[in-house]
Amino acid sequence: MKKDDIFEFYRRLAEDNPEPETELNFGNTYQLLVAVTCSAQSTDVGVNKATKALFEKVKTPEQMVALGLDGLKEHIKTIGLYNNKAKNVIALSEALIRDHGGEVPNDREALVALPGVGRKTANVVMNCAFGEETFAVDTHIFRVGNRTGLAPGKTVLAVEKKLEKQTPKPFRVGAHHWLILHGRYICKARTPECWRCPVEDLCRFKKKTPDPKAAKASA
Structure with missing residues (x-):
């Protein structure tokens, strides 16, 4: 062209x-990261349904780790590949607490280093949360x-x-x-x-x- x-x-x-905005629902940057991580091979509508009650309870990595793997699975079990996604979300939450003071970094390399976060997910987060040209x-x-x-x-x-x-x-x-x-x-x-x-x-x-x-x- x-x-x-x-x-x-x-x-x-x-x-x-x-x-234009993403069709994923979220209240903060951490919830956006979780939603995008859960959206692989799933529809935004399906992810929004699964995370509605979850995001009312969980707004930080610390709260996600406290919820635990089984608790998270119960919330997102309607999403495809939910077992692996739940493991990744718990692991990336632990990594955020350990390596980034519980904050989501505005850096592609740091984001991609998180469990379950690929280049596409990192680009979405950087664009939607930080206004980056990704x-x-x-x-x-x-x-x-x-x-x-x-x-x-x-x-x-x-x-x-x-x-x-x-x-x-x-x-x-x-x-x-x-x-x-x-x-x-x-x-x-x-x-x-x-x-x-x-x-x-x-x-x-x-x-x-x-x-x-x-x-x-x-x-």
Whole structure:
């Protein structure tokens, strides 16, 4: 995608949603870290349901460690892979207490060093909690980047690096939110809803999906 088209792509997404935010619910940076850690291979809706009662009780790493592994499992047992996620959350909470005074660090290397925290999770936390210009590439953003031609790449890291290089300054903080929401609700995996896409004319995807209502009307 050309430089001018990239700017216009983001401008339109920003016009539709001037202040994009994560759809995960949280009350502080620590809860955000827990929620993102729990969200791998799970929906934000499912994570929010599981963490609602949990976050009413637990607001700090110390309270999480006091709750314990079994107590945490009971709260998040509706989430996929909850056993491993619970172990990681307890372990990262202990690490925060031990190494960071109970505070979540604003540093990618320090975040990735925490149990269960990968680059994507670190990027989400840095962006949502600290306003850093990071690009957390999940399956939605990977698809949008490649399908539209905005940031093609064979790996998640390649797409992240392309976004980092090509995203214009006014849109860098909100970029990953716009792209994930676009992929989640319009540029869907199986059937992209091209007929209602605000950037359809800029997109390099050749097999545009027609409006099913228009197809029915002409039949």
